[in-house]
Amino acid sequence: MTTPGRHNPRFAGYDVLAQAGTWDAATSGIVLSRTAVQPDLRFFTLAEEAVARPLFDHLLAQWDDPRVPVLQMIDARLAELQTDGWRFADMPEDDEAWRRSLAALDDDARARYGAPFGGLARERQAGLIRAVRATGPDRWHGMPAGHVWGLWTRYTATAFYSHPWAWNEIGFGGPAYPRGYVRLGLGLREPWEAPDRHPVDPVAKSDADPVVGRRRARRDGWAQPDHWAAPERATDRRRGPAAAVRAAAETLRLTASPTSRLRDRNASPWLLPRGDRRFDHALVEGMRRHDDDDEVDLVVIGCGAGGATLTQRMARHGWSVVCLEAGPFWNPDTDWVSDEAGSQHLYWTEPRVVSGGDPVPLGANNSGRGVGGSTTHFAGYAPRFHPSDFSTLTDDGVGADWPLDYEELRGPYERIEQELPVAGQYWPWGAPHAYPHAPHPVGGNGEVFLRGAAALGIEARVGPVAIANGRFGNRPHCVYRGFCLQGCKVNAKASTLITHVPDALAHGAEIRAQSMVTGIELDAQGRLATGVRYVRDGRERLQRARMVAVAGYSIETPRLLLNSACRRFPDGLCNDFDLVGRYVMVQGAPQTSGRFTEEVRAYKAPPPEVSSEDFYETDPAKPYKRGFSLQTVSPLPIVWAEHVAAQGHWGEDLRTYMRDYVHWATLGALCELLPLPDNRVTLSQEKDRYGLPVAHFSYSQCDNDRMLIRASRTVMEDILRAAGATEVITINRYAHLVGGCRMAAGPESGVVDADLRTFAVPNLLVTDGSVLPTQGSANPALTIMALVDRAAGRLAAGARGGLRSPAGARR
Amino acid sequence: MSRSPRKRRGRPPGGTAPYALDRMVRNVRHGRFERTLSLLTAAGSLVTAAEIYLEHDRASFGNRVMWWPVLLGPVGAAAGVAGFASERMAKTALPLASAAIAANGLQGTYLHLRGIAQKPGGWSMARCNVELGPPLFAPLLVTMVGGMGLLAALLRREQ
Numbered sequence: 005m006t007t008p009g010r011h012n013p014r015f016a017g018y019d020v021l022a023q024a025g026t027w028d029a030a031t032s033g034i035v036l037s038r039t040a041v042q043p044d045l046r047f048f049t050l051a052e053e054a055v056a057r058p059l060f061d062h063l064l065a066q067w068d069d070p071r072v073p074v075l076q077m078i079d080a081r082l083a084e085l086q087t088d089g090w091r092f093a094d095m096p097e098d099d100e101a102w103r104r105s106l107a108a109l110d111d112d113a114r115a116r117y118g119a120p121f122g123g124l125a126r127e128r129q130a131g132l133i134r135a136v137r138a139t140g141p142d143r144w145h146g147m148p149a150g151h152v153w154g155l156w157t158r159y160t161a162t163a164f165y166s167h168p169w170a171w172n173e174i175g176f177g178g179p180a181y182p183r184g185y186v187r188l189g190l191g192l193r194e195p196w197e198a199p200d201r202h203p204v205d206p207v208a209k210s211d212a213d214p215v216v217g218r219r220r221a222r223r224d225g226w227a228q229p230d231h232w233a234a235p236e237r238a239t240d241r242r243r244g245p246a247a248a249v250r251a252a253a254e255t256l257r258l259t260a261s262p263t264s265r266l267r268d269r270n271a272s273p274w275l276l277p278r279g280d281r282r283f284d285h286a287l288v289e290g291m292r293r294h295d296d297d298d299e300v301d302l303v304v305i306g307c308g309a310g311g312a313t314l315t316q317r318m319a320r321h322g323w324s325v326v327c328l329e330a331g332p333f334w335n336p337d338t339d340w341v342s343d344e345a346g347s348q349h350l351y352w353t354e355p356r357v358v359s360g361g362d363p364v365p366l367g368a369n370n371s372g373r374g375v376g377g378s379t380t381h382f383a384g385y386a387p388r389f390h391p392s393d394f395s396t397l398t399d400d401g402v403g404a405d406w407p408l409d410y411e412e413l414r415g416p417y418e419r420i421e422q423e424l425p426v427a428g429q430y431w432p433w434g435a436p437h438a439y440p441h442a443p444h445p446v447g448g449n450g451e452v453f454l455r456g457a458a459a460l461g462i463e464a465r466v467g468p469v470a471i472a473n474g475r476f477g478n479r480p481h482c483v484y485r486g487f488c489l490q491g492c493k494v495n496a497k498a499s500t501l502i503t504h505v506p507d508a509l510a511h512g513a514e515i516r517a518q519s520m521v522t523g524i525e526l527d528a529q530g531r532l533a534t535g536v537r538y539v540r541d542g543r544e545r546l547q548r549a550r551m552v553a554v555a556g557y558s559i560e561t562p563r564l565l566l567n568s569a570c571r572r573f574p575d576g577l578c579n580d581f582d583l584v585g586r587y588v589m590v591q592g593a594p595q596t597s598g599r600f601t602e603e604v605r606a607y608k609a610p611p612p613e614v615s616s617e618d619f620y621e622t623d624p625a626k627p628y629k630r631g632f633s634l635q636t637v638s639p640l641p642i643v644w645a646e647h648v649a650a651q652g653h654w655g656e657d658l659r660t661y662m663r664d665y666v667h668w669a670t671l672g673a674l675c676e677l678l679p680l681p682d683n684r685v686t687l688s689q690e691k692d693r694y695g696l697p698v699a700h701f702s703y704s705q706c707d708n709d710r711m712l713i714r715a716s717r718t719v720m721e722d723i724l725r726a727a728g729a730t731e732v733i734t735i736n737r738y739a740h741l742v743g744g745c746r747m748a749a750g751p752e753s754g755v756v757d758a759d760l761r762t763f764a765v766p767n768l769l770v771t772d773g774s775v776l777p778t779q780g781s782a783n784p785a786l787t788i789m790a791l792v793d794r795a796a797g798r799l800a801a802g803a804r805g806g807l808r809s810p811a812g813a814r815r
Numbered sequence: 816m817s818r819s820p821r822k823r824r825g826r827p828p829g830g831t832a833p834y835a836l837d838r839m840v841r842n843v844r845h846g847r848f849e850r851t852l853s854l855l856t857a858a859g860s861l862v863t864a865a866e867i868y869l870e871h872d873r874a875s876f877g878n879r880v881m882w883w884p885v886l887l888g889p890v891g892a893a894a895g896v897a898g899f900a901s902e903r904m905a906k907t908a909l910p911l912a913s914a915a916i917a918a919n920g921l922q923g924t925y926l927h928l929r930g931i932a933q934k935p936g937g938w939s940m941a942r943c944n945v946e947l948g949p950p951l952f953a954p955l956l957v958t959m960v961g962g963m964g965l966l967a968a969l970l971r972r973e974q
Contacts (some may be wrong), residue, residue, distance in 0.1 A: 026940065182936030186947050258875040278933055429874065439876035475879030480933055481874065483947060494935050 007173040008164075009068035014663055015175040019200035020168050026183035028493065031341040035179060038167050042076035046083035047099065048106075055106040055121035061158045062126075062133050065656040072170060077163035078102075089353035090366040095151050095356070095699070101804030102159075105152045108145035109136070116276025130655075137652070157654060161645035165662065166345030174665040175200060176186065176641050177486075177607055179342035181493045182196060182280075184483025185608040191338040193603070201543040203667065205599055205730050206660050249528015251430035252436035258422070263477075270316060270423050273477025276505035282336040283502070287509040287565045292324075294514050296545050300324040303536055303549035305521045305564065308377020309788045310772035312500030312508065313420075317796035319513035326514045327546060328538050331374030334501060340380075340491035342641045347490040349373070350381045354698070356559065357688045368489075370741045371557070375517055376501030378557070378787060381489050383612040384497045384633060386426045386470040386786040388417050390434035392621055393780040400622045402678050402708065404587075404777040405748045407758040408794075416790035416797075421718030422467075424498035425476055426786075433617035441473040444482065447609025450637045452600065452669040454614055456727030462614040462719075464634075470498035470786075471610055486607045486638065497610070500789075516540070522694055523568045524552055526765065530572020533768045536658050540693055554762075555772040555792075558588050558741040562685040562701040562774065565745070578764040579747075583755050585685035585744050589779045590703065592675035592713040593739035596720035597635055597647060597668045599625050604669045606638035613638075619779050628711040630676040633781040634720060637672035641665060650735040671723065672739075673716035677709040678782045679743055742773035742784050760795040771795060842973045850899045852967035853909055859896025862914065864888020865869040867957070874949070880926065881914055884919055891916050895964060902972055920961060923954025929944025 005012075006021045021039070045532060048056055055073065060074045062065065081087070087098040112132050113121035133642075139149030142291050164170050171178050177185070177197060187194055267274060277284045294300055302318050307329035315327040331352075334340065341347060352371035358364055372378025391410035396403035414435070427441030444465035446454065450466065457464035471482050471492075482496035483687045495502055505515060523537040525546065535548040549701055556559050562585035566576035580659050616634045623631065639647060641662070647670070648661040688700035705713075713736065721732045748754020751763035756775050762768045773788045780787075832838045842848055864885050871881040894912035898905035927949040931937075934944040945951055 026936075026943075182934075183940050184935070184947065188941060259872065260882065279939065280935070293968050425875075441877070442873050472875075472877065474874035475930065476875075476877050480935065481877070481930075481948075483935055731900055 006170065008066055008070065008072050008167075008169050011068070011292035012173050012563060014200050015198045016201060016413040018175060019775075020171045020176065023178060023196060025184075027179045027422060028181050028337075029345055030212045030308070030338050031181065031329075031346070033075065034341050034346040035168060035343055036071075037171070038077070042073045042784050043080065045076065045079045047079045047084075048075070050105045051105060051110070054120060058122055058129055059109065059133065059156070060108070060160055061268055062130055062157060063654050063658075064164050064612060065659050065728070066164075069109070070169070072164050072167040074160055074780055076164045077166070078159050081159070081399040082161075086348055086565075087353065087780065088351070088365075088367045090356040090358055092148070092151050092363055093357050093359035094148055095155075096147075098155065101147065101152070101155055104147065105143065108147075109362040111134075111145065114393065123645050127203070130276060136537040137654070140258050149310045156366065157649040158184040158646065159657070161649050162345055162642050165641040165645045166343070170662075171641065172642060174662050176665060177605070178460075180483075180487060182483075184485040184494075186443055188484055188609045190448045190451050190600075190602045190604060192386045192448075193605070200666060203543050203601060203603070205601075205667070206664055207599070207731055214778040222305070236798075245434075251436075251438060251741035255430060258440040266422050268505045269320070269419065270425070271477075271510065272316075272502065272503050272505070272507040273479045275510055276478045276495060276502055278478045282493065284506065285335070291509050292512045292514050293712075294324065294326050294547075294549050298324070298768060299548040299550055301549070302326075302551045302553060303328065303547050304537060304553045304555055304771070306330075306555035306557065306560070307375045307500070307505070307515055308555060308557065308771065309371050309379050309500055309773065309785045311377065311793045312375070312504040313789045313792040314553055314555065314771045314796055315515065316504035316508035316511075317793065318799065319508045319511040321796075322394045322516050324512065324515060325508070327508070328519040328547065328548070329515060329517045330520040330642065331517065333515065334380065334491075336491060336493050336501075336546060337494070342485065342487045342490065342493060344490060344640045345798045347381065348493055352560075354689060354796055355692055355700055357700045360683070360702035360742065364701065364703045364738050366559070366701070366743075366786045367379065369593075369739050370590070371559075374679060375505060375515055376499040379499040380491050380501060382499075382785055383637070384470040384488055385495045385615065385783040386421065386424060386436060386468050386498075386613040387431075387615065387617070387633070387782040388437070388785050389413075389780045390620055392434075393778060396630065396778050398675075402629045404679060404746065404748070404753075406777050407747055409753075411514075412758075413787070414795035417786065419793055420789045423503055424470035424786075425472060426468045426470050427473040428469060429465040431465065431468060432463070433620060439468050443467050444471065444473050444610060445484070445612065446470065447484070447606070447614055447638070448602070448604035449606040449611075449636045449669045450613035452598070452604060452611065452727045453634075453636050453671060453723065456723035456725075457616060458724040460723060462616055462618050462723065463615050465612055467614070469612045472496045472498075482610065484609045486609060486611065487642070488610050488612065489600060489640075520694060521556075521564060521697055522766065524554070524564065526570055526579055527571065532571060532764070534767055547598040551769070553769040553771045555770075557772050558744040558774040559685055559699045560771055561700055562588075562744040563687065563697075564651055566685075566687050567696050573644065573764070578755050578762045578768070580764055581748070581752055583753075585681055586681045586683075587777070588685055588701065588741065588774075589677055589679050589681050589743040591779060591781070592632075592705075592709060592716070593640075593672055593679050593722070593734070594675075594713055594717045594734055594736050595647065595670055595672045595733040596717060596724060597670040599664065599731040600667050600669060600725030600727070600729055603666045604790065605666050606669055607640055609638070611638035612636065613693055617781070626715070628708045628715065630678070630708075631781055632675040632712055634716070634723070635672050635674065637670050640668055644670075647733070647735050649731050661709050669724065669727075669729075671720045673713075673720055674739060674781045674783065675709070675712040675716050676706045676779060677712070678706060679746070679778060680704070680706060685744055686695070698755045704810065740773075740779070740784050742776040742779045746777045747775045748777065759798045760791065769795065769799075788796075838946055838974070845846025845971065847907055847971040847973045849902075849967050849970040849972045851973065852963060852970060853898030853905055854896045855895075856909070856913065856960060856964035856967055857892040857899070859963060860888045860895060863957055863960055864891075870950070870953070878926070884923060884954075886906070887912075887916050891960065891964065895967075898964075898967060905968055905972070909964050910968035913961045913968065917958045917961025917965065920954045920956070920958030923957060924951075927951055927954055
C-alpha cells in the first residue's frame with residue numbers, strides 16, 4: 005500500500021504489489037527490482053547529484069519519504085546508455101545534455117543568488133526551474149530550453165511512473181500477464197481494483213486556480229459546431245438492408261471458409277507451441293544455416309513487416325533465403341515484459357539526428373528492433389488504404405500517384421488479413437470489406453468514442469485490429485491486458501515473429517539475428533548486386549546472394565543505400581536521380597484526452613479498438629486536401645505522463661493530473677501529411693559504433709499538413725465533449741514513417757517500380773514502408789505486407805531464372 | 816400444450832379420457848410422451864444452435880470445429896420433427912441425430928476445457944480463465960438436448 009510520500013486519499017488501500025503473484029517471472033523481476041535497494045550512483049558526479057536531486061524533487065513534487073528513487077533510476081539509465089538513441093540536431097547526446105543542463109542550472113543559481121542550486125531555498129529553486137520552462141524555444145546556455153525541458157520531464161516522468169508506488173497512487177492495474185482483465189468498460193473494475201474514492205475532477209474543482217492548464221471544455225455552453233456536417237459519406241452503400249446482407253454474407257464467407265487453404269499458404273499459427281511457451285525454439289535450433297560463401301537465392305535485410313513477409317513467401321516458393329536482422333531473435337517469454345519502462349529494448353535506439361522545422365522524435369512509435377521489427381510493439385491497427393490513396397496527384401493535385409491501383413492489392417490485402425488475423429466489424433469505408441475475426445469487446449475508452457461519435461452523427465466502428473479474437477491455430481484468444489505496445493506475451497496480437505517467421509523457418513529460410521548490415525556489394529561493373537556486408541560478433545562478413553531485398557524501414561533503408569555508394573553510384577546506391585531518402589513521411593498524430601466522471605481505466609482492453617474513417621477523403625468544402633482517421637489510443641501511465649507534461653504541467657500539477665489517470669479517455673488521429681522532397685534522410689557527420697555515418701532526418705510540415713492536424717484536433721475535442729468530457733487536452737505528435745525510396749512509374753520519379761525492384765539495380769529490391777509514395781490516413785503495416793505479398797508473387801512467377809549469374813551478362 | 820384431440824391419427828383415444836389434458840397426464844404416467852419430447856428436442860436443438868452461433872461467431876469460429884454444433888442444430892430439429900411425425904423416424908433418425916448431438920456436447924466440453932487450460936496461466940488462474948475463457952459448462956447443455964432426443968426414442972408413443 006506504499007505510495008510516494010505515503011499520502012493517497014484517492015485509492016486508499018489499493019496495492020498493486022499484492023497482485024505480484026499473478027505476474028510472470030520476467031515482469032516480476034523487473035518491476036520488483038524497482039522497489040529494492042538501488043545501486044550507487046555511477047553516472048552523476050557529486051556536484052551533479054547536488055543539482056539533480058532537488059531538481060527531480062521539484063519536477064515531481066516529491067517532498068516526503070518514501071520517495072521513488074528517481075535519481076538512481078535515471079542514473080542507471082544514463083550509466084548503461086539506455087537512451088532513446090536519437091537526438092535533436094541542436095542538442096548533444098542525452099548523457100551529455102544532462103551534464104550540461106545540470107551545470108547550467110547550477111550556474112544560474114550562482115549567478116542570481118551567489119550560491120549553488122542545492123543550497124537554495126525551495127522557492128528560489130522553483131523560481132529558477134520555472135525560468136527555464138518559460139524560456140521556451142529560445143536558447144538557454146547554448147541549448148534550446150524547450151528541448152532541455154523535454155529531456156528533464158521525459159526522464160523524470162518515465163522513472164517515476166514506472167514505479168509500483170506511483171501506480172498505487174494513480175490506481176493503475178500494473179502488469180497484466182498471464183492474468184488479463186475480465187471486466188471491461190466504463191465504471192467496471194476487477195474485484196481486486198480499488199474504486200476512486202474522490203472522483204471529483206481535481207482541476208475543474210479548483211476553478212479559480214490559474215496555474216493548471218488550459219481548460220477548454222464547457223459542457224453546458226457547448227453547441228454543436230458545423231464541421232462534421234460535411235464529412236464525405238457513401239451513405240447509400242453503407243446503409244439499408246442490401247448493405248447489411250452483403251456485410252453478413254461476406255463475413256460468413258470468411259468465417260466459414262476452411263482453414264486448410266490458409267494453412268497451405270502459411271502454417272505459422274500451427275507451428276507455435278500450444279502450452280505456456282510462445283515460440284517453438286526447436287524451429288530456431290533446427291533452422292537451416294548457410295555459409296557466407298553460399299550464394300543464396302535471396303538475402304533479406306531486416307526482419308520486420310516487409311522483410312519477414314518476403315522471407316516467408318520466398319521460402320515457401322523454394323528459394324534459399326537468408327534474412328539478416330540487426331537485433332536479437334526474441335523469446336517473448338523471457339525477453340518481453342508486461343511493463344512500459346522495461347520495453348525500451350524493443351525500439352531502435354542506435355544514434356540518429358533529427359532536425360527541421362518540425363523535427364520528428366524517433367523511437368517508440370516509429371522504429372523496431374529484433375525479429376518481428378516494429379510489428380512486435382505496433383498497436384495492431386490494420387486498416388486498408390482507400391482506393392483514392394493510389395491517385396492523389398490526379399484526383400486532388402497533391403502527393404503522388406502510385407504505379408499500381410487498389411485492385412492489384414485487393415487480393416494481397418485479403419490474404420494478409422487472414423494471416424494476421426484482423427478482427428473488426430464490417431468496414432464501410434474505402435472499398436467495403438469484411439474481416440476474418442469478429443470485433444473485440446470494447447473497453448471504457450472505446451465506449452467513450454462510440455458514445456461521442458454517435459452523439460455527433462459520426463460513424464465509428466470496432467476494429468480493424470490484428471489481434472486474434474478467438475483461437476487461431478495454436479495462438480490463443482486475447483486476454484485484454486492492454487500491453488499491446490510492449491510486445492504481446494499472449495501471442496494474440498500479430499507480429500511477423502509469430503505470423504510469418506515460424507513458417508519461413510519451417511520451409512528452410514535462415515533468420516540470422518544480431519547481424520547488422522553495413523553495405524550492399526555490387527559486381528565490378530556496378531550492374532548487379534552480389535551480396536551484402538554485415539557485422540556479426542564484431543566481425544565483418546560478406547553474405548553472397550543472387551538477389552538482395554532491403555527492408556530496414558524509412559530511415560535505415562535510405563541510410564544503407566547512401567552508405568553503399570560505389571564507383572557506379574557515387575551519391576549512394578540507386579541514387580542517380582537524387583531520390584533516395586527523399587519524400588519521407590510521418591503521419592500527424594495529435595492525441596486528445598478527455599476527463600470523464602466515470603472511471604474509464606483505459607489500460608484495459610487493447611489500446612487499438614474503435615476507429616472512424618469518416619474524414620479520410622478530400623472534402624471539397626475544406627481548404628485542405630486529403631484527410632485523417634480517428635482511433636482510440638489508450639496511453640499507459642508513462643505515455644500519459646508525457647501527455648500531461650507536454651501541456652506544460654510539472655510538479656504538483658503533474659501529480660494532480662496523474663492521480664486522475666483512471667478518468668481519462670484518449671483519442672488519436674492519423675493525418676495524411678503530404679510527401680515533400682525536402683523531408684529527407686541524409687548522412688550525418690556523426691558515426692555509429694560500426695564507423696558508419698548515422699542518419700540525419702529533417703522534417704518540416706507544409707500548410708496543408710498544419711490545417712489537417714488542426715481540423716483533426718477540433719473533431720476529437722468535439723467528440724470527447726459530446727461524450728461528456730469535462731476537460732480536454734491535446735498534444736501534437738507523430739506516428740509511423742513511410743517513404744524514402746518511393747515507388748513510381750519510372751526512374752526519374754522513384755527508386756523502385758511497382759514490383760519493388762530498384763530501377764538502377766535489377767536484382768535489388770526494397771521491400772518495406774519506404775516504398776510508399778503517399779501514406780493515406782491508415783496505419784501502414786498491412787499495406788507494407790500486402791505490397792510485399794504482391795511483389796513476392798511476381799518474383800516467384802519467374803524472375804529468379806532471369807538473374808542466375810551476377811557475374812555474367814545481364815538477362 | 817402439445818396435442819389437440821384432432822391429432823389422434825385414427826387410434827381410439829385410450830379408455831375414457833375425453834379431454835386432451837387428461838389424456839396427456841395419462842400418457843405421461845404410462846411413459847407415453849415420445850412425440851412431445853421429440854418436438855421439444857427439435858426446439859431445443861434450434862435454440863441452442865442459434866445461441867452457439869452467436870457465441871462462436873464472437874470467437875470468430877477460430878477453430879472450424881466450432882461450426883459443428885451450429886450445423887447439428889438443424890439436423891436435430893429435422894430429426895425431432897420427423898420423430899414427432901413418424902414412429903419409425905422416432906426410433907431411427909432421432910436417436911442417431913441425438914447421439915451425435917450428445918457426443919458433440921461432450922467433445923465441446925473437452926475442447927472448452929482445453930481452451931481454458933491453454934489460456935495464459937491455465938488452471939493456475941482458474942477463476943480468471945474460466946470466466947474469460949470458453950464457457951465451461953455450456954457444451955453440456957448441448958449434451959442434455961441430445962439426451963432428451965435419446966430419451967424420446969426410448970419412450971412409448973402417445974395414444
